[in-house]
Amino acid sequence: MSQPRTLSQKIWDRHLVTPGVGGAPDLLYIDLHLIHEVTSPQAFDGLRMNGRPVRRPDLTVATEDHNTPTEDQDKPIADEISATQIETLRVNTQEFGIVHYPMGHENNGIVHVMGPEQGLTQPGMTIVCGDSHTATHGAFGSIAFGIGTSEVEHVLATQTLPQARPGTMAITVNGELQAGVTPKDVILHVIGVIGTGGGIGKIVEYRGNVFENMSMEGRMTVCNMSIEGGAKAGLIAPDETTFEYVAGRPNSPVGAELEAAIEDWKTLATDEGAVFDEEVIIDAADIAPQVSWGTNPAQVMPIDGVIPGPDDFDDPNLANTAARALDYMDFEAGTPIKDIKVDTVFIGSCTNSRIEDLRAAAAVAKGRKVADGMRTLVVPGSGLVKQQAEAEGLPEIFREAGFDWREPGCSMCLAMNPDKLQPGERCASTSNRNFEGRQGRGGRTHLVSPAIATATAIAGHFASPEDLA
Amino acid sequence: MKAVRIVQGTAVPLDRTDVDTDQIIPSDWLKRVERTGFEKGLFSEWRDDRDFVLNQEQYSGANILIGGLNFGTGSSREHAVWAIQQYGFDAVISPRFADIFRNNCTKNGLVPVTVSDEVNEQLIRAVEADPTLEITIDVERLTVEAPAVGLETTFPLSEAIQERFLKGLDDIGLTLRLATDIDEYETTRKPWMPAQA
Ligand code: SF4
Numbered sequence: 320m321s322q323p324r325t326l327s328q329k330i331w332d333r334h335l336v337t338p339g340v341g342g343a344p345d346l347l348y349i350d351l352h353l354i355h356e357v358t359s360p361q362a363f364d365g366l367r368m369n370g371r372p373v374r375r376p377d378l379t380v381a382t383e384d385h386n387t388p389t390e391d392q393d394k395p396i397a398d399e400i401s402a403t404q405i406e407t408l409r410v411n412t413q414e415f416g417i418v419h420y421p422m423g424h425e426n427n428g429i430v431h432v433m434g435p436e437q438g439l440t441q442p443g444m445t446i447v448c449g450d451s452h453t454a455t456h457g458a459f460g461s462i463a464f465g466i467g468t469s470e471v472e473h474v475l476a477t478q479t480l481p482q483a484r485p486g487t488m489a490i491t492v493n494g495e496l497q498a499g500v501t502p503k504d505v506i507l508h509v510i511g512v513i514g515t516g517g518g519i520g521k522i523v524e525y526r527g528n529v530f531e532n533m534s535m536e537g538r539m540t541v542c543n544m545s546i547e548g549g550a551k552a553g554l555i556a557p558d559e560t561t562f563e564y565v566a567g568r569p570n571s572p573v574g575a576e577l578e579a580a581i582e583d584w585k586t587l588a589t590d591e592g593a594v595f596d597e598e599v600i601i602d603a604a605d606i607a608p609q610v611s612w613g614t615n616p617a618q619v620m621p622i623d624g625v626i627p628g629p630d631d632f633d634d635p636n637l638a639n640t641a642a643r644a645l646d647y648m649d650f651e652a653g654t655p656i657k658d659i660k661v662d663t664v665f666i667g668s669c670t671n672s673r674i675e676d677l678r679a680a681a682a683v684a685k686g687r688k689v690a691d692g693m694r695t696l697v698v699p700g701s702g703l704v705k706q707q708a709e710a711e712g713l714p715e716i717f718r719e720a721g722f723d724w725r726e727p728g729c730s731m732c733l734a735m736n737p738d739k740l741q742p743g744e745r746c747a748s749t750s751n752r753n754f755e756g757r758q759g760r761g762g763r764t765h766l767v768s769p770a771i772a773t774a775t776a777i778a779g780h781f782a783s784p785e786d787l788a
Numbered sequence: 789m790k791a792v793r794i795v796q797g798t799a800v801p802l803d804r805t806d807v808d809t810d811q812i813i814p815s816d817w818l819k820r821v822e823r824t825g826f827e828k829g830l831f832s833e834w835r836d837d838r839d840f841v842l843n844q845e846q847y848s849g850a851n852i853l854i855g856g857l858n859f860g861t862g863s864s865r866e867h868a869v870w871a872i873q874q875y876g877f878d879a880v881i882s883p884r885f886a887d888i889f890r891n892n893c894t895k896n897g898l899v900p901v902t903v904s905d906e907v908n909e910q911l912i913r914a915v916e917a918d919p920t921l922e923i924t925i926d927v928e929r930l931t932v933e934a935p936a937v938g939l940e941t942t943f944p945l946s947e948a949i950q951e952r953f954l955k956g957l958d959d960i961g962l963t964l965r966l967a968t969d970i971d972e973y974e975t976t977r978k979p980w981m982p983a984q985a
Contacts, residue, residue: 336973337966342947346966348973350981358865360821371960374970377983386819400819407821418984439982451864451888465888467866469895469959477963479970483946515806516858516884549861551887572980580980615806615861636805636857643804733815733863754810754862756833 323590325487326556327522330462330587334445336479344481350444352379352474353430354417356386356408357735358449362472363411373415375478380439381412381419384429385735389698389725392423401736415475428701428727431455431669435539436703438568442557442584447474452669452751454545457554458538459561460587462522464552485551486521486596489589492529494603499783501679502537503671503749503768505529506544507609511619513599518550521596524589525555529603535564536675543670544751547616556588610656610781611753611766613644618753620656622771622783628652647755648763649743657781659765663694663746664776665758666722666769668732671749672700674707676769681716683773683784689721690779696738697722698730722776734759747775789897791956795878795925799852800841801912807855808862809889813871826871842875846919854911855882860889869896879925881932883908894949895959901925901932901943910939927953 324332336346352375359381366373373379386401396402405422412419420427426437431452434440440456446463447453449471456463466480473480490509510517523545530538538555545553562581565571572580607621618641620627626645629652632638645652650659666672666680677699689695697717699705705727708714714724731738732750740746740762749772750757753764767775774782817829834840841847853872859882860868869892872880879899893900903911914937915921924933925943927950933940951957963970 337969339948344946344948346963346969348970348977350977357818361823361866364821364823369960377985380984398819404819404821441980441982443978444981449864451862465864467864467869467888467892467895469866469892473960473963476960477970479963479966481948481959481963515861516886519858519884519887546862549858549886570982576980580978583978615808640805733810735815735818752808752810752862754808756814757810760814760833 323593325589325593325595326460326524326587327462327487327552327554330443330445331484333443344483346479347445347482348479349447349474350378351434351439351446353434353446353448353453354379354381354471355430355448355450356383356404358468359411359471360404360407361468362475363415365472366475371476373417373475376416378478379417379475381408381417382427382430382433383408383422385729385733387422387728388736389696389728389730389738392726398737425702425706428704429669429672429729431543432672432700432704435459435535436568436701438565438571441565441571441580442561443587447480451546452543454550454553455539455543455669457542457545457552458535459565460554460557460584462552462554465546488518488521488523488550488597488599489595490523490525490599490601491527492525492601492603493527494529496529496603496606499608499770499785500606501768501770502533502540504609505606506541507611507616507619507766508606509601510544510548510617511609512601513548515547515615515617516549518545518548521550523548523550523553525553530555531558534675535560536673539673540670544616547751557584608768608771608783610771612648612650612656613641614647614753614755615640615644616751616753616766618644619766622656622781624656626650626652626654626656657786660745660780661693661747661775662744663740664772665696665731665746665748665750666772667696667698667700667730668750669700670751671769672698672704674704676749677704677708677713678711680769680773681713683770683787684720684722684777685716687720687777687787689776693776693779695722695776696725696731698725699727701727731758733757747772747781789895789952789956789958792878792897792899792953793927795852795899796922797851798847798849798920799854799911799915799923800847800850801915802841802853802855803912805856806858806861809860809865809868810862812860812868813865818865818867823870824874826867827874830871830875851876851878852923852925853877853880854908854915855880856908857883857905859885861886864888866892869893869898873898881908881911894952897953897956899925899927899953903932903941903943907939907941914939
């Protein structure tokens, strides 16, 4: 009998073109390569310089998302450098025969929303993209990871990547979640436990009934932020929820082929007795709705908590990092989180811009009004999410409550388009990174779930839906 | 990629943990479609502070950057490596690098030198005390030396990556030699995997 293997080891083994010998990395086949405008131009230039073709344009799909404005998408992009970058992607995809969904196309959207929506993301695949949140696709039981531009060029040219075999880590969450705790809170809590470097060099498998009971969209929110814990990738074993989500999408198998695929996908689980390099066990009951208070995603607190001080950390590194973060965020230790006033609320990003996220936000917004002076942005993850939201009447709910309903894109997640924070502005954001200046120079970001973001917009300070009148 | 065997020179101590790639090169710089011209973007927001280490006269001309724990976390942007290199650094020292950043270093000939927490701390203090301290990183022997303070240690690099550094090999060219293996693998792929017409 062969050695019991973890899910990630199984998928890895399936994709070995040649195993690395004598310390060399494995050569891994890549089933799907997603590209966008920011990290691909220099890769295409490299191909041209060396006279190399794209080996498998048919396994490559492009979208534009990082630079796209969320207003007036029918007009030319005002920022010339952004416009050039997008035009470059259009020219490159055309020259190399790659399917591309430009701004305004109904399939256009944030790359990690578009892939699963189009059925491009299926169990058992290897998926890469020049973007660190590629781990999102691990929600389907795939190995999905972000790569740099040199690697983008490598995949374009060879459809493979030399990769050292990563370690394995299990994060198990069992038990019953408290009311009001969402997938976003679960993953923020997990990152708070393992730290920003806890997963470095490893693929994390999320296990336990909490993940089993999550919808695919919830699982995507969780896997999306694996990189925030340093992990190379994060994944969840596929099950009926996965198969149901995949079936019937444009790129999914049908009929007998779907049945054969599902038979195969059912074998994608960690074997009994397989050993992980590291295991973390978390009790679901310990997880509260989270708010990040600092400048890295491990600096999180329950919403009912207070801003910690450097003295709360035994590790001198963590204490120093906390001191710097408090300074940047302009906080006094001991301030109750719910007393903190917020200027801007952003609902969107590849973490939380899918239909369930928008429904959750709309449920809180319905019949209420945003606080005076509050700036809000609700940005659907893709053209299809936008259409679905419109069909359900969500934009009306948001508009009546005073929220600004926008067109799809990355938007204020990284502020490459016009949606930016001003220096000193404080934002409750459903995105994934609270780094200094991430949402605009000098801006202060707090990571939260869509429900907390919406309640905060209404209250004017951090709040849970239960706190609202 | 250019071959690298020895990196010798002085260092800049950047004594902060969790230096993410958004700080190394802010997103405004990512709009460029070229591969050069990123040196001005390196730590551009932090550089507005006159006291930031890169602005300190005594460290000018350094070609080694010493960071803290979890260096290069966050975004996959290879622009971070380009910016560090184009500014004039040939090596980065840290007790722990983020995976993608480290990978990106090895594709561009920027030597990622992982040392223990203690050695990192010792180096930072030594450079702060004497900015002219000479440090030698030897990619062939996998050593870091600062003889003036009696420091000598080794760092890990897989043989394959070490060879690429020493010979300046082009990764894609190496893989393309395995084209028949790739062809063969492709005949075994599951038939239902998505492909565009
Ligand atoms: S939404 Fe944010 S994190 Fe996601 S791909 Fe866009 S910029 Fe990256």
